[in-house]
Amino acid sequence: MSRWKPDARGRLEKAALELYNHQGFDATTVAEIAARAGLTERTFYRHFADKREVLFPSDNPLADTLADATAAASVTLPPLEVVAHALTEAAPILEERADLARQRRAVIAATPELQERERAKLAALASTLGHALRERGLEATTAALAAEIGIAVFNVAYERWVNDPDQHALAQLIRETLDATRHLTAPAGHAAANDGGSFTGQETGA
């Protein structure tokens, strides 16, 4: 499809995702992935510890980006704006690999064991974000809460993004989901029943 000739790691990743989606994660062997990529099993193991690591790489650039962007955000920003800044800074990492991200999410959605791992990864991101907020001087419980809310927002925005037929930018969906969160958490009386703000391309309400 692409005119860009991918490197060994990229070819293995592409082959693995195609096989996981066609025949299931559990049914796919490393030998099949390597063969489909036109490479040896030995090359596979130079890049990945096992077939699960294709989906959950040990060197996750998202965590570093979240931590760095949190540290670098203006000291005058309120906590949730810091989180929003960090999440939108991290979005391009995922945008660059949109096709792979969509295939990856489909594999995970089909495999309960992988869903559990994905949740653990999100929890680790929340923990990284919470730590970076504490480093800015935020009290521990508030930092944990802002981080958990940020990751909840990210998870909902990410799910919309991988399923979005109109291919909105992830950063835009993160901003919208954050606005919807503000709307949802507005003091009682300001928010009506069954009104959660409006999402791009969606009707609100029953």
Next chain:
Amino acid sequence: MSRWKPDARGRLEKAALELYNHQGFDATTVAEIAARAGLTERTFYRHFADKREVLFPSDNPLADTLADATAAASVTLPPLEVVAHALTEAAPILEERADLARQRRAVIAATPELQERERAKLAALASTLGHALRERGLEATTAALAAEIGIAVFNVAYERWVNDPDQHALAQLIRETLDATRHLTAPAGHAAANDGGSFTGQETGA
């Protein structure tokens, strides 16, 4: 400690949590749990599939309570108030077993594999809650977001509760954490940097 003579299941649970905390989850065998409870291994397996199920029972009353309370909440309540209602209705289930809950959380905190399982359990609760909100007529993304935020609030409140030397009621901590969430998500200008609202018994700020 208690004047109430626990049943076999309760004795096994108490023995297991003590052993997991004293010698580690991985190092504990079912034979040791049964012996400490003064029961047979066969009795253990009548109550639990394995030693992990002591910590994560398959029949989780929390999920049912969240779903029922969500369905029963007044139709005029805004989404996050419905979630707050459901979480505070579920709180007594945990309050009743406060000592066990604290021991359980300590075991989980010490064992990465169990943390992953705990996160998956929270994700399943978010999914249950999201489903119950959709049944009320809430649009799917808003329902997912309200559920994720609710479970983020619950997780932070629960963590405070198990570590709270002053033993505040869980329902109170859930309400406080929800208020802190409203404060955190208030439009920019209303919330100051490093201000996340005040938590019981804690100073805010660096």
